[in-house]
Amino acid sequence: MQEHCAQAEIKRFAVSALPAVKMDEVANHLADCTTCHQVLADRLKGQKTSDGLQLSLDPVSLFRHDHLDYKQLVAVADHKLDADEQEITNLHLSDCARCREDVSSLLAFRKEIEPELRVRYGPSAGKPTEAPVAPPQPWTQWLWKPAYVVAMVVIAIGLLLAVLYTRRKTENLEARQTPPNVNTSATTTPTPETHVGNYLPSPPPVPPKESPLLAPSPALVVRNRETVGTSPNPASVSVLNDGSARVTIDKTGNVTGLDQLPPDLRREIAEVVITQSIPTPEILNELAGTPINLRGSDEAPKFKLRLPARTVILSDRPSFQWEALPAATSYQVSVGDLNGHEVARSEQLSSDRTSWTPHLPLKRGEIYVWEVEAIVDGKKVLSPGTSETQMKFKILPDESARKLEELKKGNSRLALGVFYAHQGMLSEAEREFGLLIRENPRSPLLKKLLVQIRSR
Amino acid sequence: MDADLSPYLSAASESETDQCLDELILFHAAPVVRRILRFKLGLYVSDQGTNRDNPEAEDVYQEAITRIVKTLQDLKASSRLTEIENFKQYVSSIATNICIDVLRAKSPVKYRLKHNVRDIFNRHRDFRAWKIGDETVGGFAVWQGTERLAASARQIHELEDDLETFRLARFRNEDVRHLPITRLVAEILEWIGRPISIDDLTIIVGRLLQIEDQRSEELPLESFPEELAFGKDELTADSVLAAKELLARLWQAVQHLPPQQRDAYCLSFEDSDGADLFSLLLEKGVATIPQIGKALGRSVTDINRLRSGMPLDHLAIAAELESTRALVAQWRFRAIRHLRKELGVEKKQK
Numbered sequence: 001m002q003e004h005c006a007q008a009e010i011k012r013f014a015v016s017a018l019p020a021v022k023m024d025e026v027a028n029h030l031a032d033c034t035t036c037h038q039v040l041a042d043r044l045k046g047q048k049t050s051d052g053l054q055l056s057l058d059p060v061s062l063f064r065h066d067h068l069d070y071k072q073l074v075a076v077a078d079h080k081l082d083a084d085e086q087e088i089t090n091l092h093l094s095d096c097a098r099c100r101e102d103v104s105s106l107l108a109f110r111k112e113i114e115p116e117l118r119v120r121y122g123p124s125a126g127k128p129t130e131a132p133v134a135p136p137q138p139w140t141q142w143l144w145k146p147a148y149v150v151a152m153v154v155i156a157i158g159l160l161l162a163v164l165y166t167r168r169k170t171e172n173l174e175a176r177q178t179p180p181n182v183n184t185s186a187t188t189t190p191t192p193e194t195h196v197g198n199y200l201p202s203p204p205p206v207p208p209k210e211s212p213l214l215a216p217s218p219a220l221v222v223r224n225r226e227t228v229g230t231s232p233n234p235a236s237v238s239v240l241n242d243g244s245a246r247v248t249i250d251k252t253g254n255v256t257g258l259d260q261l262p263p264d265l266r267r268e269i270a271e272v273v274i275t276q277s278i279p280t281p282e283i284l285n286e287l288a289g290t291p292i293n294l295r296g297s298d299e300a301p302k303f304k305l306r307l308p309a310r311t312v313i314l315s316d317r318p319s320f321q322w323e324a325l326p327a328a329t330s331y332q333v334s335v336g337d338l339n340g341h342e343v344a345r346s347e348q349l350s351s352d353r354t355s356w357t358p359h360l361p362l363k364r365g366e367i368y369v370w371e372v373e374a375i376v377d378g379k380k381v382l383s384p385g386t387s388e389t390q391m392k393f394k395i396l397p398d399e400s401a402r403k404l405e406e407l408k409k410g411n412s413r414l415a416l417g418v419f420y421a422h423q424g425m426l427s428e429a430e431r432e433f434g435l436l437i438r439e440n441p442r443s444p445l446l447k448k449l450l451v452q453i454r455s456r
Numbered sequence: 457m458d459a460d461l462s463p464y465l466s467a468a469s470e471s472e473t474d475q476c477l478d479e480l481i482l483f484h485a486a487p488v489v490r491r492i493l494r495f496k497l498g499l500y501v502s503d504q505g506t507n508r509d510n511p512e513a514e515d516v517y518q519e520a521i522t523r524i525v526k527t528l529q530d531l532k533a534s535s536r537l538t539e540i541e542n543f544k545q546y547v548s549s550i551a552t553n554i555c556i557d558v559l560r561a562k563s564p565v566k567y568r569l570k571h572n573v574r575d576i577f578n579r580h581r582d583f584r585a586w587k588i589g590d591e592t593v594g595g596f597a598v599w600q601g602t603e604r605l606a607a608s609a610r611q612i613h614e615l616e617d618d619l620e621t622f623r624l625a626r627f628r629n630e631d632v633r634h635l636p637i638t639r640l641v642a643e644i645l646e647w648i649g650r651p652i653s654i655d656d657l658t659i660i661v662g663r664l665l666q667i668e669d670q671r672s673e674e675l676p677l678e679s680f681p682e683e684l685a686f687g688k689d690e691l692t693a694d695s696v697l698a699a700k701e702l703l704a705r706l707w708q709a710v711q712h713l714p715p716q717q718r719d720a721y722c723l724s725f726e727d728s729d730g731a732d733l734f735s736l737l738l739e740k741g742v743a744t745i746p747q748i749g750k751a752l753g754r755s756v757t758d759i760n761r762l763r764s765g766m767p768l769d770h771l772a773i774a775a776e777l778e779s780t781r782a783l784v785a786q787w788r789f790r791a792i793r794h795l796r797k798e799l800g801v802e803k804k805q806k
Contacts, residue, residue: 014735065498088789101564101568121642
């Protein structure tokens with residue numbers, strides 16, 4: 001550029017408001033042209049308040065806007081700043097009250113939250129799965145020291161190997177002819193993660209494929225059914241009218257509307273709804289009993305025992321009921337435990353009686369067997385008969401009875417129904433689901449569940 | 457009335473008015489706004505009002521410019537004689553008011569809450585923070601690596617809109633404000649069923665804890681001076697000659713710094729008027745653009761590009777030097793320490 005720059009160009013050059021190519025041209029021209037350079041100098045001077053110069057080499061002033069971000073705050077809290085960083089940070093903190101407060105706030109938060117770091121959380125248990133470990137317990141503190149944890153891992157490996165060795169030895173003794181088939185894949189070496197899991201409540205069994213390495217929650221059953229890699233759809237699976245409440249269960253197992261329930265029951269309900277199935281409780285198989293053939297002739301007249309019949313009952317003084325046997329002159333009820341000991345026996349009841357209630361309560365949580373002896377023509381007729389299975393029942397354990405009392409206060413038929421079904425109290429479960437269907441007549445889910453209950 | 461406004465107010469045609477308005481903003485308003493934002497809030501924007509690393513700085517700048525343009529348009533439309541006697545001072549007051557608004561909108565309590573929430577994800581073994589795209593999300597540790605999608609905006613809004621249902625479902629009969637944040641975070645994650653951005657999570661936790669925005673009367677205005685003085689360790693030169701000599705000494709010393717320290721110092725430099733180093737070197741006749749380029753090992757094009765954004769904040773310098781903000785701060789700090797010795801500031805103090 002040989003000619004002088006236009007005034008407008010220099011004016012725009014001063015504020016970098018020219019196209020890049022033009023900026024370069026003007027810059028090169030200004031370097032060689034004192035006249036144009038003076039125009040620029042005057043222009044730049046016009047933006048200033050004085051002819052002089054005032055600049056600062058005060059680091060406090062120069063770093064006043066260098067506020068601490070989260071990483072820097074953490075570095076301060078963790079004492080991970082090097083000498084220069086520490087000096088810069090201190091300079092800024094000496095001038096910035098807000099950042100000082102940020103540091104104090106983070107340190108205070110860390111102190112406050114320290115005990116909570118030991119509380120475990122998992123995807124299906126927002127509430128702590130383990131009570132906070134109280135610091136005063138000395139034995140809990142060494143659990144967290146790495147050396148002890150390593151030692152425990154070593155001990156755990158040793159125990160595992162010892163168990164395997166013993167089992168193998170036993171197998172060898174039992175089957176000397178056959179070499180033991182050692183499945184090396186089954187002997188997993190405990191990792192720190194799996195070892196840490198030993199401090200936690202045992203989670204229910206989940207399919208190995210879906211089980212996380214570290215199971216932080218005792219109730220991962222529903223959550224872990226989600227296929228890994230697919231996004232869960234939190235949309236509701238079911239919305240049910242339940243008394244005055246409206247209960248919503250979504251695919252991730254969240255239950256709303258039953259907030260008063262304990263988390264484990266909420267999870268059970270979610271599982272029932274999501275899987276659309278009520279599992280048969282093991283107790284019902286136990287109560288089903290097996291046929292017996294040791295009690296005399298089967299040619300005698302028969303009569304049926306009605307209640308309690310192969311179920312779990314709430315009352316510890318059940319009302320035993322049976323069908324009348326024609327020509328019977330009296331009845332006598334006897335109740336025994338599974339060891340064959342008689343625990344209760346009625347007096348001789350008149351022929352018009354078809355029920356009896358023991359005077360004393362039976363022990364809760366126990367399984368009992370009962371029978372009725374009728375007298376017909378002077379002969380004893382037993383029910384169940386010789387080819388029939390024993391009539392068993394179980395009395396709801398204390399803890400479950402207390403839970404049930406609490407549940408009844410909540411007026412949730414869904415909760416009661418699921419509870420009864422899980423406890424093996426099928427008639428009660430049937431009643432609750434029947435009533436629930438009245439409130440939700442278009443619910444195929446409830447109908448399906450009711451069919452399952454009735455089929456047992 | 458300020459003479460700078462005269463051409464604009466007396467412009468007859470629409471195109472002339474637009475050109476005058478453009479020049480008023482470009483030459484008079486923008487430099488003042490930039491300087492105020494730097495001094496008051498530490499927000500840096502280029503001559504074009506851009507900062508690729510800090511959208512907030514661009515937003516605040518644009519808001520200030522928009523407000524100034526609106527004022528000027530109203531002024532033109534009213535046909536009244538303006539009471540603005542000093543346009544730059546007027547621009548300065550608008551920019552300052554916007555800075556106060558920005559500060560008022562910021563809640564230190566919520567800012568700290570975000571730190572606390574982040575800290576949980578960094579320290580509690582059952583929680584993890586990780587990146588999904590550009591966003592930092594937090595979730596249960598067992599979720600990491602499972603390719604779960606982050607919570608959608610709809611899910612977040614649904615939860616925010618019906619926070620009471622969530623509270624009743626998860627914290628009935630409990631005072632949420634007395635619960636540990638870990639529990640709140642776990643319940644929110646369980647409710648949503650997906651990882652969630654730390655920002656959204658902080659907002660929800662803040663609402664559960666009923667953390668209020670800081671009220672305007674609580675703004676520490678005393679820490680917001682009208683004019684920010686440089687404080688101690690100033691180097692001053694009152695005359696043109698003395699100023700040139702001082703700047704020449706400084707420039708000489710700067711060129712002897714290690715390259716990274718030199719660049720960090722040059723790009724962040726500003727004098728008490730807010731002038732950047734390259735403009736100052738040009739104004740005082742200490743160095744031309746090609747000379748500056750040669751000293752810094754850069755082309756004329758590069759120097760022009762850099763000057764349009766200068767002074768730069770640490771983040772922008774880090775991007776320019778392909779480094780980190782922390783390292784830039786260290787280089788700049790070491791440069792200042794070195795220059796203090798070179799220019800006799802330490803001796804002066806003793």
